[in-house]
Every structure is written in C-alpha cells, then in structure tokens.
Amino acid sequence: MRFSLLCLISFCSFAVMAEAPNQGRQSELKNLLKHDCGSCHGLTLKGGLGPSLLAADLHNKPDNFLIDTIQNGRKGTAMPPWKPFLTIDETRWLVQHLKNRS
Numbered sequence: 001m002r003f004s005l006l007c008l009i010s011f012c013s014f015a016v017m018a019e020a021p022n023q024g025r026q027s028e029l030k031n032l033l034k035h036d037c038g039s040c041h042g043l044t045l046k047g048g049l050g051p052s053l054l055a056a057d058l059h060n061k062p063d064n065f066l067i068d069t070i071q072n073g074r075k076g077t078a079m080p081p082w083k084p085f086l087t088i089d090e091t092r093w094l095v096q097h098l099k100n101r102s
C-alpha cells in the first residue's frame with residue numbers, strides 16, 4: 001500500500017509539467033462530469049450515491065488521493081475505475097477543475 005502510494009506520488013511529480021487537455025477535450029470532460037459522474041454524485045455534484053464533489057468538500061483532500069480514486073475506483077464501493085476512459089493528465093485536470101469550481 002505504502003509502496004504503491006509512493007509510486008503514484010513520484011509518477012505524478014514527473015507528469016506535473018504535462019499539457020492540459022485541449023479545449024474540445026475539456027468540454028467533453030465537463031460533459032462526462034455532468035452525465036456520468038453526475039449519475040452517482042448528483043447532477044450538480046452535491047452528492048447522491050457518491051459523496052459531494054464540490055470544491056468546498058474537496059479542497060483539503062490531496063490531489064493524488066483524488067486522482068487515484070478516479071483512476072482506480074474504490075474496491076468494495078460503487079465508485080468504478082475510470083482508467084480505461086481517462087488519462088492521468090485528464091484526471092489531474094478534472095481534479096483541478098473540481099477544486100476550482102465555484
């Protein structure tokens with residue numbers, strides 16, 4: 001567990017300089033948030049089956065923790081892994097987007 005977390009952190013620090021998704025992909029990701037994530041987290045992301053994804057509720061959770069949750073899902077819960085659909089860069093962008101939404 002600790003080992004994989006360390007790998008994740010060092011991998012992320014390598015990728016920090018990576019490009020943000022282009023405009024077209026950013027609107028696809030916003031759509032995904034509303035329609036796919038929204039089906040569990042609520043259309044306005046205030047929470048439903050899954051917890052709230054509002055900026056106020058995410059701001060003190062570490063980025064790597066949230067990125068890992070989105071990429072790999074949470075075993076034993078309804079949160080599915082999105083790795084097949086989202087690259088690490090896209091997931092990082094989504095986390096920043098969620099944390100900066102007002």
Ligand code: HEC
Pocket residue numbers: 032033036037038039040041049050051052053057061066069070074077078079080082094
């Ligand atoms: C099928 C339902 C479902 C879908 C679809 C879903 N989630 Fe979740 N998600 C959950 C549940 C349930 C949890 C809480 C897991 C737990 O109990 O730890 C969760 C947890 C999370 C967390 C951790 C929140 C925290 O405060 O720790 C994040 C971030 C998250 N989801 C993002 C997303 C994103 C982004 C999407 C769309 C790409 C998405 N989820 C789609 C059900 C879902």
